[in-house]
Amino acid sequence: MSYSTTLRSLFLALAAVGLLGLTACDQTIDKNPEQSLPIDQVFQDVSGAQSALTGAYSGLQANGVYGGFPVMAADFTADVANFSGSFTTWQQAAAFNISSTHGPTANIWADHYDVINRTNLIVDNAPGIEGISQGQVDNLVGQAKFIRALSYFNLVRWFAQPYEPGASNDQPGVILQTEGVASTEPEFDKPRASVGEIYQQIRNDLEDALSRLEVEGERIRAGRAVANALLAKVSLYQGRWDEAAARADTVISRDPFTLSDDPTAPYANESNPEIIFSVSFSSIDNSGTNDFMSSFYLPGDLGGRGDINPLSQFLNDAEANDIRASASNVTVSGTNPGPEVKGDSLLYPFDGNLWTNKWTLPGFGDDAPVLRVAEMYLIRAEGLARGSGSAADARADVNAIRNRAGLSDVSSSLSGQALIDEIIRQRRYELAFEGDRRHDLQRLERPITSSSGTIQPGDAQRILPIPARAIEVNDALDQSSQNPGY
């Protein structure tokens, strides 16, 4: 090899190495997505964590949480509403004939755990954010824990036997997942925790939220009063009557929450001070789902499917002039649907049928009320009536609710079981179409009657099955973990 050839080769080799060197190896193979972030980078700063919190609230809009089936099913699988649509799975629900592969049931399960994971990640990661203040941690974690508590409260009510005051409550609840999942590392294969453990988790979260949050509430976001209101309701389900009454009382006394004079007002104006907490919906942040409430509750000509109307039993059982169960004197037509709340009562006539005034905005316009001052009155009343309070105070609360619905005061001697029954009756009419009735009947261990069937306490269909898939892919569960009868 001649000298010049050697030089040439050397030169070329260097040039080649140089050329390839321009493209650094790591740069070539380390690529990051541009419209998504690695999960851990979300919690690099406070604003990222705040976005994650917004994302957790957004999870409440899912079909299986407050954006669809469970909100409606609690009424049409009980004595409030009638489902006449074509969805087989919904018909099965109304007929108390569902199986462990029931799709909407699986959605309730999956969508709630999705929300729970969003909150878990905030609870896990917010305290570690560099430069975050304690106030910011409290605000993030407090709100996240409220959302988590609300989610577990829904899950345990749908999928587990009711809480039994004074008992050990070791009947199977739902899976308790409090560790945030961002990789395949954590253990997912978990057994069901007991109902007692789930309620304890809910209480812990809410009490922690109460201690952390500063504002009372922001209507669509959590605050002290909001956490208190939920804790009042949870206490009701646990038979902690005095606590329920006390907490409801606290909420009612807090600014800005007041009982509006007109029961239609909270539906005409979503920022009405009667709303303690509602899940916000707007047409732009919830696209891609088609089973929002208004699409079922609105008649076809007004932009819905017209699948759900008040059950005739609901109308028949109502006292005369109850504006929550009587039709407005308005004329609504397809071309002139009128204002959001049509007329001055909570039902309106259209096309030979009655429709609820609570869900009237097509395209996800209505917020979903979760906690209202009216319910606080009824919780306080029930707490007082069943705990160590006075029947007179309880009657005053019931009357407040009755009067604004166009009904007169109850008898001043009403007390005992009759008073409790009246409170429950008021809950049925006050909270109709808001997704409460079936849970109430289940809590009270009363028969649940829908348009097409009745289930008695103890019947398998009183609670939903754990979705078959959740058992199949979870090594810690087997058929024996399933709710009996599925």
Place this chain on the structure above:
Amino acid sequence: MKRLIPSLVFGFLLLLLPGLSWAQQGTITGTVTEAETGDPLPGATVQIPEEGTGAATDAEGQYRITGVPAGEQTIQVSFVGFQATERTVNVPAGGTVRANFELQRQTAQLDEVVTIGYGEREREELTGSVSSVSAGEIEDVASVGSPEELLSGTAGVNVTSTSGLAGQAVSVSVRGVSSLNGNSQPLYVVDGTPITSAATGGGFGQATNALSTISSQNIQSIEVLKGAAATAIYGSRAANGVVLIETKKGSAGERRSVTASYQLGAVTSTSDFDDVLLDGQEWSNAHQDATRGFFNTCNIPGACGPTTGLSLEEFEGAIGAPYEVAVLNTPSAYPEDAETFPWLDEAQQRGVTQQANVSVSGGDEDTEYFISGTFSRDEGFVRNNQFNRFTGRINVTQEATDWLDVGTNTSVTRTENFQASSDNNVSGVLTSAALIPPIVPIRNDDGSFNFNNPWNIAANSIGESEVNNKNIRNWRILSTTFVEAQPLESLTLRAEGGVDALIVDDFTRYDRRTTDGAPTGFGSQIYEDERRFSVRGTATYSRTFANRHDVNIVGGASFEDSRRNQVFAEAQNFPSAAFRNVDSGSSPLTTAANVVRKDGLASFFTRATYTLDGKYTLEGSYRRDGSSRFGDENQWGNFGSASFAYRIGQENFMQQVGWVSNLKLRGSIGWVGNRDIGGFFPQFGLASAGANYNEVPGVTAAQLANPGLKWESTRSIEAGLDLGLVNDRIFLSSTYFRSRTNDLITDRQLPFNSGFGSVTQNRGELLNEGIEAQLETQNLVGEDFQWSTTFTVTWKQNEVQELPGGEPILSGQQRAIEGEELSWFMLEYAGVNPDNGRPLWIGTDGEPTSSPSDAAESVQGGILPNWTGGFSTTANYKGFDLRARLTFEDGHSIYNDTRRFLMLYANFGLHENALDRWQEPGDQTDVPRAVFGDAADNSTRESTRFLEDGGYLRLQNVTLGYTLPESLTRQIGVNSLRIYFQGSNLLTLDDTSIGDPEGSTGGAISPLDRGVLFFTPPQARSFTGGIELQL
């Protein structure tokens, strides 16, 4: 005229010039004969490239070249079918030198040089499996939409066009499929640069095949690398095989050659739906029977009318209206003498195809070049379907110094795909034309299109195809630029940079009068680009030691980077049809702009080959790939192969066996991967925006990380035998292959309490094995008449060996089930009960049942063919050339959803099967009774009733050409002039009840989505004539 005279004078002077130097020139003369026989070879070309002069031999094989400058001259002799040879002679000034040549007949495989990964190799020295399609074969196939169609009939390779539309996707599987969820198509490499081959565009229609941007006119050769020995050097992208495409180059010393060609053709369909659809009267009769059937079987409360106790006639009399109108809401009663409107005729057009091509190639000592421009305009047979392409290409290599070459191979292509809506689409042209009852008029009385179809959802697709647009316009730049140095004779260093830029402009506009556009018009604009850049450096060392040790070592590195952007907008509410642009729609629906893919690959590779005495070859290759798609724990993967070849034919003892001219055993084992595992960063845990609340943007965890995610890995072995007999006039090449793919990309279902539904992971195993064989025979090698045939056949089978949790993977009627081949899964149809006309299925107890809920779905045969192959033959007689190719597939089933829909009696068109329907007790038929909307029997439930034999034999191509005698063409200044006629898909033998057996609805090419026909446009049949000139 004034100009002509000086020109003539000047030309005359030029003619005189050679005469002036006559004294320094000499003459070369001699004969050219065939080496084996000694027979003279007339028409052989004898050239002195340096001087640009030459001559052809006469009938006695003699030639004479005069006026050759004195001194050393190199003479080249070439003749079609023989090996070219050259020799240097000393030409005496003023004298004559004699140079005789004996040409060796060229046999098919002998000394054929094939392109392999990062190099080339003589075929005889290969240890792995490489199938080649040569320039000659490519040129003889006049027109293909996309280059992979040229692979049809290649051993071990299965090519399936998804439909007969122009610009449609083509599926290529090399030795079976090795992936279920990932890409199952081979890696395509053009002039060394890996390119994008995934389909592009098609937001609202069907995607355009990205490879259709490559014009076959520019292709010199296509090689398919099969099996790990050949592919392992492509590492993590090798599992589906590698297709190497080399474009045409000039060559040093080649005379400048200008080629011009033009062709014109007509396109129709191989299979007309109309042939098997009922006409108006038949339809009316059958449909009426179905409404009667509904009356008789109705058990739906409220739907049947008050039928209790009444006969149909009584009932109709009572209500004074026909039952079908009164109860079933058909838009009218059945007309008397029902008219048949020619929907399918009008839905189709006689497509005209045109193609024009001009290329120049040549070279001198320093420069080699090939320049070409190709334009084609292909109308499909479906109304308003058209695919246009223009490609400009320049390939140049320049010798910079005697040891350094630089060059570029670059093309720019523009394609336009005017789509007819197809397949699974209400506005699908053939779909709706078949679904509309034939009694519905196409046009109104005033001649305008009748957009009112009261019978069903099917649109007037004929009218809609006139006013709707779905256009995909692509631009593509493909370029490989290189520097190659040879500092030593044995060492070559090469650096390459490759660019592949694909720009997709996908425009959709639905008119407000049409189904898809109602009520206010709809428009969308997708702009997408996929840009890939790659650099490679290789060093090749090749040397023979002591005349018996051949050593060849290649080493190199490669870096690739790609990025795909998409911008998307759609809107409704257009002021009028004249406003086309999305911007004109007053209601924007969606806008999105995002990076849909980013990808990087860093690789280091090497291959070493050692051959002893030209008999024993050992080869090893190794590649290390680092990919942006793999998880942190597996970012780098190692791939490789070991192989051997033993050329027994070269052994001394074999020299005695004269009739065996070639005998080689080869074998290999290797490990390759598939990194096209889809998804967007499937290994990362991702948080996405879009979880908004109260119009405040929110972020959620959207995808769970799998840091262990990696390529699908395939271990493959092969063993092969090549046998050449009688001077390789009979050549058999056969290979057994077996590959096992582990770590299939699958979705692992997670407990929902994790907050996620699933995570992408490697779990699952798939086995492929088979035998491929190719037999080439040169049946006649006479002077005037040459005839050769090639027969290829591949048998293969697959088996799914493991899936996550043992759970089958479902995709429509297709299933991947552990222990089975990729299979159809449905009820087994058992014909019709002759007593009542109800359909029967095999029940769970093995007995026929008319209740589908008592029957169980089961495996009903494979999706993919077990047998594929082809037969091609070439014959030349004097100036005539004839080429024909048959291809076949067998051993699989296709699911004919087209027929299923046409048997619903649901106000849709009807298949002629309806004529065989059961009508009265005792009828022996396998077509159940007619019931409106199939409301009583579930007879159109997915079952083997609609599963059909997928086998076919197709006369894919016949070309007859004639090359005019050179003596004639010379007179008009043309070196060569060939005219030809070609027919494609002239004949198909198959059992398909409607449509063509080759096809997949929606352009589906992934293995679990294939094989369903749903009004899939049948393959195209074309008749083409063309002319080729060489100047």
